[in-house]
Amino acid sequence: MDLPPFLLDHWLAAHEFATPPIRYNLAASTGPQWSVDELLALGGGKNIGGVKIGYAPPEGGKRLREAIGGFLGVDPEWVVVTTGASEALLILLCLATRPGGNIVLPAPAFSPFAVMADAWGLGVRTYTLSRDDGFRQNAEAIFAAADGDTALALVNTPHNPTGSVMPFEEIEVLAQKLGERGVPLVVDEVYHPLYFGRQSPTAASVPNAIVMGDMSKALSLAGLRMGWLVIANPDLRKRAIDARSYFTISSSPVLEDLAAHALDNHKTLLDRLSAVATTNRAALVAFMKRVSDIVAWAEPEGGTVAFPWFKDGRDSRPFCQALAAAGVLVAPGDCFGMPEHFRVGFAAQADGFGDALTIFERTLRG
Numbered sequence: 049m050d051l052p053p054f055l056l057d058h059w060l061a062a063h064e065f066a067t068p069p070i071r072y073n074l075a076a077s078t079g080p081q082w083s084v085d086e087l088l089a090l091g092g093g094k095n096i097g098g099v100k101i102g103y104a105p106p107e108g109g110k111r112l113r114e115a116i117g118g119f120l121g122v123d124p125e126w127v128v129v130t131t132g133a134s135e136a137l138l139i140l141l142c143l144a145t146r147p148g149g150n151i152v153l154p155a156p157a158f159s160p161f162a163v164m165a166d167a168w169g170l171g172v173r174t175y176t177l178s179r180d181d182g183f184r185q186n187a188e189a190i191f192a193a194a195d196g197d198t199a200l201a202l203v204n205t206p207h208n209p210t211g212s213v214m215p216f217e218e219i220e221v222l223a224q225k226l227g228e229r230g231v232p233l234v235v236d237e238v239y240h241p242l243y244f245g246r247q248s249p250t251a252a253s254v255p256n257a258i259v260m261g262d263m264s265k266a267l268s269l270a271g272l273r274m275g276w277l278v279i280a281n282p283d284l285r286k287r288a289i290d291a292r293s294y295f296t297i298s299s300s301p302v303l304e305d306l307a308a309h310a311l312d313n314h315k316t317l318l319d320r321l322s323a324v325a326t327t328n329r330a331a332l333v334a335f336m337k338r339v340s341d342i343v344a345w346a347e348p349e350g351g352t353v354a355f356p357w358f359k360d361g362r363d364s365r366p367f368c369q370a371l372a373a374a375g376v377l378v379a380p381g382d383c384f385g386m387p388e389h390f391r392v393g394f395a396a397q398a399d400g401f402g403d404a405l406t407i408f409e410r411t412l413r414g
């Protein structure tokens with residue numbers, strides 16, 4: 049099978065992981081990074097020296113599932129630990145695959161949604177997030193995109209790459225309407241609980257919703273490769289745990305232990321993310337006003353990214369290349385199938401975000 053090139057990772061590999069790495073990383077969709085020492089020091093200190101390096105249970109160890117259940121306010125029994133939300137996605141697609149079946153997905157979106165669905169043999173039906181209404185994920189449009197062969201529908205809130213947030217009440221209504229047709233609603237909430245306006249509860253307790261979450265984004269610990277599914281239905285959950293056994297067997301117990309410790313201290317992690325994201329977002333709002341003769345945007349309502357566009361419709365890639373050469377990395381919109389856009393991450397760069405915007409403006413004005 050030929051998978052299309054993963055353009056975003058090619059771009060990041062060429063710059064973020066280059067030697068030396070790019071000076072200002074505004075392409076990342078994560079929060080400010082933590083070192084192992086910083087993480088271990090939280091909450092009065094933690095020692096992982098005694099952890100046995102065997103397998104963990106496929107569904108995740110009891111302590112971690114309890115920590116995730118506590119974080120989301122759901123029964124820990126509903127939690128299935130996965131290798132990032134990436135594996136959670138693969139498990140759901142694998143279990144949903146059936147002859148002629150399809151999945152309803154947002155466009156634009158995190159590219160693995162459609163690529164992996166296609167790889168599993170599912171048809172892809174998309175609903176479009178329009179910049180004219182702030183990239184809203186509209187329950188009616190999503191429901192209308194489903195048909196008699198739809199196996200799953202997915203929303204991503206806060207959304208990558210646009211930062212739009214789907215109101216909780218709309219998620220509830222959509223999940224209920226899809227449920228009447230026997231179609232589960234997958235809610236990818238890897239950026240939960242980072243909101244800039246009204247706070248939104250997790251969808252983990254919404255009937256007929258399956259939540260995908262992780263520790264990469266809001267908890268700023270992408271290197272733990274820790275994610276989860278929250279599945280209330282015991283039969284589906286059993287099948288998901290079996291799929292996990294087949295895919296990756298388990299997480300590392302070392303990383304599970306670190307993850308549980310991180311969740312015990314989630315307030316500290318979220319506070320740091322929120323401080324960086326809120327400060328940088330305010331700087332970005334002012335910047336976007338200054339350059340509004342050239343670019344437009346919809347202010348992100350949650351998460352760590354925004355998706356501005358060139359008003360004259362030009363392909364952003366040459367500009368992104370010039371900006372990278374000047375030391376600032378943003379992601380070209382063609383990575384999301386929309387070349388006139390570019391993605392700006394505003395939560396990873398704890399220092400120097402203002403300097404990066406100065407270089408940005410200088411490059412923009414040529």
Ligand SMILES: Cc1ncc(COP(=O)(O)O)c(C=O)c1O
Pocket residue numbers: 077131132133134135158204208236238261262263264270273274275
């Ligand atoms: C919307 C969304 N879902 C899922 C993922 C997968 O992340 P991870 O595997 O690190 O949990 C990403 C990563 O960028 C994402 O943006």
